[in-house]
Amino acid sequence: MFEGYTLGEIGSIFAMQGFAGLILFSVFVLMALGLAIIFGQMGVINMAHGEFMILGAYVTFVTSNVFADSMPALFGGYFFVAMVLAFFIAAGVGAFVEWAMIRHLYHRPLDTLLATWGLSLILQQIFRSVFGAREVGVTLPDWLMGSFGLTDLIEVPINGLFVMALTLLISFVVYLILFRSRWGSQSRAVVQNRAMAGAVGIDTGRMDRLTFALGCGIAGVAGSAFTMIGSTGPTAGQLYIVDTFLVVVFGGAQSLLGTIASAFVISQSQSTMEFFLSGSMAKVLTLLTVVVILMLRPQGLFSLKLRR
């Protein structure tokens, strides 16, 4: 497939393709990080994860409209406001859901799957009633559009860079929160041994709620970021659910680092295969490979034992 191209062109294409893989990697990490906390750490199968992402996307949509209508001068900066709002609104809804529903189900993980599926249907209908059945277009500030032209062939999309930077930032913050703060060690203590954590005076109910809210909040930010690259509609959240769960499980569900590593492996193989095969077959092969590897190695590729 490379006849008739110069080495330079081929080099550029590989550079571009590598970059495409990195963007996909960032997207996967953003999708999966929230779920890794909720599913990997807490054991809750949150089928409504995609809907929390879309909630963030709708928050971004509303914010952009508010800025465009009432303070057009500040429009360039709305995206940061939107992401913060998306985090807190998704986290707030998450905390409510945890209080109303999830906390009754911790001892029945498979039942959380059914209940959150019900929740996802309800959220979809709410989105549809509020924002209409059609997709909404989120207008991006100009500085997020377009690309840097490095050479004739290599163009680096700005929003791709933005997603990558955001992924780094969020991963780092999550790391700080969970592994370097007092709150984080309490949260992990509850996850690892609820009874003992309670016995040493940690308010386990509150920790559960905040951990769940954190996961949902990250989903909200992810959804907000995805308005740059994907669609925002009532049912768009379902598009993400299979990929997201596979990334988390493939990484070894209990390890956040594993989730990131698995996002890297899956995204790189998918984008490489997409380049050499047709799109659908690449997708099938990627999913199939992941499933087969999971069958051979059910604990996931990068299982770090957190529980001792």
Add this chain to the structure above:
Amino acid sequence: MTTPQTATAERSFWIGFTILAALILLVLPLMLDVFRLNLVGRYLTYAFVAVGLVLCWGYGGILSLGQGVFFGLGGYCLAMFLKLESSTPEATAIQSTPGIPDFMDWNQITALPWFWEPFKSLPVALIAIVVVPAVFAYVIGVAMFKRRVGGVYFAIITQAIAAIMTILIIGQQGYTGGINGITDLRTLLGWDIRTDSAKTILYFVNALLLLATLVLARWILTSRLGRILVAMRGKEDRVRFSGYSVANFKIFVFCVAAAMSGIGGAMFTLQFGFMSPSFVGIVPSIEMVIFAAVGGRLSILGAVYGALIVNWAKSIFSEAFPELWLLAMGGLFIAVVMAFPNGLAGLYSVYVAPMLPRIRAWAMSTRGLPARDTDGQISKPGVTHAR
């Protein structure tokens, strides 16, 4: 091992079975016109899947989110036969390659693909309806259960398999009919399956097959195997340490559930004249789990009621309040999980069953029975014990 309690459970199952049989064989056909009856027939095809889920999820502890795959496989096996039957060289004379299904011709396929060849024969197709899903389940089961993958992981992997199957079927449209599925199936061995009389007959065939499936499921549950399943659900390690191969039992029950789903899919194809990838994906697969959950994950009879009631509610809601039915469905799922985890069967045994002996005592006034859980499953909410 005929204790008084199992005897009661045994009897109450057969009473329930008789009531259900009367309902779907007599009451519904007498009450409903052909159109509504056909709808019930559709719901009953989902009941096959739900009964299978009670076995593998309720009793085996294996939650599969990919039962739609098996439903689809069974359905496609029969659809392939029916499509070949309707694609005679005469009927397809206008195509560039007469004698192959129309969608193949549109995709420039000039000869019948090898894996379609066996489906020219009805016996092969009928066997395939059961065997293909079962074998596929066996492959998945061996890979997973031998490595002790279970619970949540199994659910997620089966979900991914459902996604893969959907993409494959839609993408390989020359061989599968793509997103439209295999449509316009008209006759079975020359018998027009689209007429009202055919639909009525197929309804009864479907109902009888379902009842037979229930008997089979009941037999599995009351056999030694069923008791091991129940033991496994309680304490899997103890069963393993007692020398049983836990994996083999799981594989077996998963295969049985898959075969049941396959039969359901085939009956769907027969009654509706088409099969499409929209039954294979994640959404239908999860809906089928919901049927079992609403009916009561430990009750094979409940599963049938679950499939009937949820679908009936869906039809009614989407007719009366099209905007609201997702809300209602979502609310129903949450309510089932949170408030009555054992579904309708659980409600029945908590509230209705204790009344029955009293009613009976009142009616017969000579022979009183102790007020115990006649269904043999649940005596109080949240606490389950096996039949």
Add this chain to the structure above:
Amino acid sequence: MTARFRSHLPRRQRRPHASIALLAGAIFSIAPLLTLADTPSTAEANTTGLAVTDDTVTVGILHSTTGTMAISETGSVQAEKLAIEQINASGGVLGRQIKVIQEDGASDWPTFAEKAKKLLVEDKVAAVFGCWTSASRKAVLPVFEQYNGMLYYPTFYEGLEQSPNVIYTGQEATQQILAGIDWVVDEKDAKTFFLLGSDYIWPRTSNKIARKHIEKLGLKVVGEEYYPLGHTQFNSVINKIRLRKPDVIYAIVVGGSNVAFYKQLKAAGLDLDDGKTTLLTISVTEDEILGIGGENIEGAYAAMKYFQSLDNENNKAFVAAFKEMWGEDSVIGDVTQAAYLGPWLWKAAVEEAGSFDIDKVREASPGIELNTAPEGYVRIHENHHLWSKTRVGRARADGQYDVIYETEELMEPDPFPEGYQ
């Protein structure tokens, strides 16, 4: 199976009926008086037990108002309701007011079949306006053929079908594709094409026709790619496009994937508006641009039969009426307009036949023409598709298209194109 019916279709052409030339809404007040005069009795106009009374006739609307397809089908429902309201205001059909029974297909094909059957068997509707996806149409088709109903199907689609029980008011693939490619070859001097689509029957069949046509013109297809429905990552294919440097990107991406594709295309520096990259699509109507965002697709070309910005009196009246009924923010895409034609074509055929009987309406349908169509003039072909013009529009940042080209002649519908299969 579909091809079998070709020979059954009546061959005669009909004289245009005077009453159908009346502009929608123009003569509300006197119309009832006019039509009252030639109102046939119910016994005459309805010999097959349809839901027709002395002053009403019942029709069905069958679209998804829930589920994933609700996004696309909402516009069609709105257009059909508008047309029916206008017809009622101008005196109804054969002096009878139209009553509507709306059913939800819920984006689920068996549900479509089920509801179609309910409409035909229980409600005995005289016509059904509905379906959107090919899969839903394929699911209801046997029902309509078995119970002899009449379906008006609005979507542009892949062709390869012709049923005596369906009137296809959207374009079939060749009408949309051939004119568009001819235009881009003439106008943009295109030599190489990159074909891209979502992975299912319509994009695949359409690209097949496009490829045949491109190759017949002695030009080259340098790539052909399909991605699963709902796919949201297009950077790899964008890189391939960059590598192959096609003169034209021919894109038939649908649904949510559309949004992702155009956003990522723009972000990757392939700006459709700078004149260097030419993209021709047949899948993006004004409806889709709402989700994509006009600024992301500005400069793309679309080949279809209708654009909201079409400059003629019929269309202005239609757009104004649509906005009055459904809100100032409504946008109208190709399919929405095609859906609007359904009730009007049915009314014209019924009045031509002087009867609601399905068989008589079918017989009267070929040759029925509509001068009042927002897209201009259309006529029903013997193969139950519409003769219509194909237009090319250039996307603007505000989400509308500038119509920059239209075929001089009506394109003949050809659902089984010789040499393109």
